[in-house]
Amino acid sequence: MKRQRRSFTPEFKLEAAFGFGSMLVALRLPQLLEHFSERRVMLSGLVVLIVGQITGAMFAQGYYALLLVWLVMGAGYSLVQTPTSKILVRSATAIERPALFAAHFSLSHAGWMLAYPVAGWLMTAMDAYSAFIVLAVVSTTGVILTSILWPASDEAPKSHRHDDLSDDHEHLKYYGHGDQHSHPHVVDALHSKWSR
Template identity: 50%
Template sequence: MELFRDKRYRHLFSAQVIALIGTGLTTVGLALLASELAGNRAGEVLGAALAIKMIAYVVIAPVVGAYATRLPRRALLVALDLMRALVVVSLPFVTAVWQVYVLIFLLNTFSAGFTPVFQATIPDIFEDEHRYTKALSMSRLAYDLENLLSPLSAAMLLAVMSFNALFVLNAAAFMLSALLVVSVSLPSSQVPPKVVGGVWARLSQGVVLYLRTPRLRGLLALNVAVASAGAMQIVNTVVYVRHVLGEGETSVAIAFAAAGSGSMLIALLLPRLLKRLNQRAVMLAGGMLMSASLFGGLLSPGFHGLLLLWLVLGAGSSMVMTPSGRLLKQSCQADERPTLFAAQFSLSHACWLIGYPLAGWLGASQGMTVAFAVLGVMALVSTLAAMQLWPAH
């Protein structure tokens, strides 16, 4: 592919894939660590850790975005990778739940710094929109591959080693990612725009720019739809498959893979689709597909029906998320990209911070039918709001 002829992108994409697979191993290892420390309270520990992760993303990303243009990109990305490696390699030594919470907050603090800076670098490598759209699709594919490959890799590794080794492998992945980043020269950050005011003005600049832009207000509403659908799928798949349908662990993995497959399919097709179709129409259609998938859950589907619903849900999610970087690039000057990408990172994860606990509480206390209904209504209302907030013209 033409994208990989550019050494900078080739190394950055490889760094992203390696770091994501390593992070996926830690996700599995963390579940097993929580089980070892908390026993039957493992779900409670994991839920709290996930909430801490989202809080770190929401709070830290705007801070990094505000000052990212004043720091050398390559040095910042390498330093954050090394700090992530240091935190992950500490996980095998924890002896109490509170230590897990502290390390998860630190790990995701550094990730909240790394991801928006990484995302804001790609449009500086590919200035033309067609190649940048392809790069966004490749980035989405990397996330989907991680969702499919990491659990399978972890299962094979756990057959021959303890779960603590997964943390060590993740640390090695972060270090390899740092080596790949340091091996190329990255485009310099643009001269930062002048900000009138003090620290708060600098921190809020990206969010203010985001909320002033009609198409990005629409994107924020669609982020709510993605979080509503994604939280239902991520949090309640294991409950629905194991306890409602009575299927085994393999079926849980297949159900997760169905959503990833739908997302991958769209990520592969989207560069061609966006040549022919308006991106607003594609993204709004994605919101409608996610809503339809959730309402389909009201029919109490069997296992194969659930696979179809999750395939559609994954496709709809990718139709919204894959073009979002293109939308951000179109909505700002080059010198505003770091703060705007940081604002998207923070605001989108704020939506997940609402979606995750809501999906868990609804599923546990009200039942799957109510969870499907409430989150389906949220996804539909958010998509309809996006239509109003993002005018066609």
């Protein structure tokens, strides 16, 4: 009996290109994050996504060009999404982490629940060029808002004190006792407000 060759659909190939781009970056991220901050890597990922969307607008008619676009989009996605876990771990104690990761999961999936249908609707309601341009404009707005809401000054360790904590509190045990201590910017129950 002759075995039939399995043929992959064009959609599967696009998804594979996206996944391949994502994995290529994910495997290199530990080294990248040793040299660059999460903020810089994630903002770079947004820029890569915008480049992918603009490239998609320019070459949307060719299937092989779209494969390249999806590869670039996968790389950008991984740069934006993967470092999030480092930020979440740093921003919560072990007890708070499950709730923080659950909140992140819910919010990110709510964003996807809105974005995927909008992207699909744009592709059917207008031509691919216009849809990619609209998505690039939305992504550019995201880069601008992120740069404003997450300033570069947040990357530097902050010197501060906790007069309300007991000497045996785990935070003070980890970062040291005394009037002042410093560590990277986090937003958690102990650091709801930071001086800029």
